[in-house]
Amino acid sequence: MPRIRVEVDGATYEDDVEPRLLLVQYLRERLGKVGTPVGCDTSNCGACTVLMDGMSVKSCSVLAVQADGHDVTTVEGLGVDGGTHPMQRAFHEEHALQCGYCTPGMIMASLDLLRDNPDPSEDEVREGLEGNLCRCTGYQNIVKAVRRAASDMREPGRQEVTP
The missing domain is CATH 3.10.20.30 (Beta-grasp domain)
Incomplete structure (x- = not known):
């Protein structure tokens, strides 16, 4: 082996x-x-x-x-010292989940998206998450969460995009 x-x-x-x-x-x-x-x-x-x-x-x-x-x-x-990552917080605060099954994959794919594009438009978020499916939310709140996290992560003192 x-x-x-x-x-x-x-x-x-x-x-x-x-x-x-x-x-x-x-x-x-x-x-x-x-x-x-x-x-x-x-x-x-x-x-x-x-x-x-x-x-x-x-x-x-x-x-x-x-x-x-x-x-x-x-x-x-993703969490630092028992806290939550800005992307995790944004998903929670923007109600970007329902059953939660797709959420881990959506969060991780979103972080990769922000690594390349720290300020994506709504269309760019949708395109960047194209390979991740959600059967519950309709994606609107997921897009809002990614854009909110992107904004939070650009603020000085916030956690970097790559964990």
Whole structure:
């Protein structure tokens, strides 16, 4: 079995993994990072989106061995000192969730979007989140939340875009 070394949410893990083990399975079953849901298992919904080296990836389409040597951030790794990340706060304050199933993936994909575009328009947010599906909200409040977080994150003293 291949041995991997991966940093997840600031902690380093070394494990032997089956070559076919998906990153989402590794995160949930081995590391207990259950904030990353298994959605469709086909990379269509984006619920399992995490950041790998700061870029969003659908963890159901990445093998754990592909994460070897990389830095992975899950939604659970965003808070600082027990607080919430500005994106998490904005999703809460703008009522950008209903059932919450897509929320972790939406938040992580939004952070990747803001890494490249710290002040996106409404259309740019919609385009940037194109690979993440929500069956409940109609997206309007998600767009508002991303734009609010972008504004909050541009203010001096706020947390940087990349965790």
